Amino acid sequence: MKSKTDHANPFAGDSTGIQKRETAARWALRAGSYLVVLTTAAIMLHIFVKGAPVVFRSEWPFVNTQFLTELPSQLHVIEDKQGRRYETGVNGADAIKKELGENYRSEKTIAYSGGGILGPIVGTALLVIVSVSVALFLGVACAIYLSEYAKHGKFLELIRLAILNLAGVPSVVFGLFGLGAFVLTAPVFVDVPADRSVLAIPLGFTTLSFEGWDTCVLSGGFTLAFVILPVIITASEQCLQAVPQGFRETSMALGATRWQTIRYSVLPFATPGILTSSILGIARAAGETAPIMFTAALAFKDKLPWQKDLPPLPADASVFAQWEQSLQRFLGIFTESVQALPYHIYTLAAKIPQNEYSERAQYGSVFVFLVLVAALATVSIWMRIHLRKKYRW
């Protein structure tokens, strides 16, 4: 420190010691934060730059409709002697080769990289619908019980610990759980139980056999439901707790039962929050790969879940028979295995030889996937703002 003179400013900064450390700490923390932003931006930008050209077109309708409306298929790339390349599907290859004639040089086939990604989009949508329905039902029921009925104590702590642990289970373990529980042992009604049935209970007209649902949307959806269950329970419970205690007391003081109180004075005001957070659950369910690997997803499928061969009805079939077949077709959607976006991306990235064509399909899928998740997040934020305005107390 300088010797004190009459004119020295007593508040002048001290550039040594404490202040230097203060500056260093501030810059270190700032750098850390910037690094996070930078990484996120880099990922987004990279996917946008590589993926957007696959999905968007410069002329009307500005979107690559083929990519969004066709099932994945094999891509054939035919090269002529001038080095020009022609891309086509399975059916177009022979025609092009014939046309080129002498000029034909070589043909490459790239699996899964042609066509579009409608199959995976539909599959992911179905999985999300099943998983969110199941998880919302179970999760909200559980949250209501924990928040409104359960008495504070050891048992409640145990349940909370279990939920917390569920959140920490690796997703591949959920996949194996789903394989064991839903694919192989869940109960179904059948006429003749399979050999591997764990337990078959004859009910007279049918048999309740614990032989599993096989790999299908239902198995995958239930498995995913357990993956997002902790998120939904925790969020729902927080939303229920955020409803003022006074509403409950007032409602009960006016002679309402506990269930009436929940039904009329707690749930309506917690619902916006519960829905908002469950949308984030949707994003999670849509993104999980491991839980559906063993339970629902296929690397490739050339049909949509509802394109199933059912025995044709006789021409004079009654309305009832037609109705029954439509119902069968609808229910059949959930007992089919499907393609799913995250698993499709995995297949494209890890299961086939890499080249510029497979890369294009990869980035396109990832881009579509990110846009879907971003759209869900936007809806969730919009709902939160909109519904908060509606319900204020």
Place this chain on the structure above:
Amino acid sequence: MPSAPVPASVSAEPLIQVEKFNYAYGDHQVLFDLDLNMRSTDVTALIGPSGCGKSTLLRAINRINDLVDSARVVSGRIRVDGVDLYAPEVDVISLRRNVGMVFQKYNPFPRSIFENAVYGLRVAGIKNRHDLEEAAERSLRSAALWDEVKDRLHEMATGLSGGQQQRLCIARAIALRPRILLMDEPCAALDPIATARIEELILQLRHEYTFIIVTHNMEQARRIADRTAFFYKGRLVEEQDTMKLFTAPDDPLTESYVTGRLT
């Protein structure tokens, strides 16, 4: 104010009898050996410093404290009309329909004014539109709120002023026509003008309902209560005619509290 004619038999028999009442939250006892009678003709004020147990007693009378997990009656009983409230055959739902409650913080539900007024009737299963409208008008008139809200019954109750919201809470409670109305510091969150209106309302309604009011405002107790009970550390120190309690209390502790010298 002329007092309404009251049958002698009713005024002689106390409506609410608290007998050797001991109450605890878990192991923490908060009420000790309370003995207190409240008559149906009186407005009774419960006063005392925070944590003295007056609110707990109030909340024990309609058993709303049952919602607190650890709350329990240690011994003793509270009788209303001779019926032990904590007897196993008592239905808390019908008890609460007969013993209404207004809370400290005015808290109408974020619904319409109409829906707030008829909430108790709706959960009681009354669906007839005409009955509900009639009950809403009757209770809002009783709570001196009708003229202010009759043109906007279907607007959100949370848009009303604080005093209006509290009067709506009173309307909501009296829509069920209870016999007893418990009020837990009903004016604590209100300004003096809104407070005066609530007090006026209590004086208007005192012949229809038996009021028991917890208050920190001793002037308020003086203005509206016939009888005042002073609690200290979970015990009833003195229960007296209000005027006597404030001017010539029997207990020195009461005197130091009402004169503001209790430390």
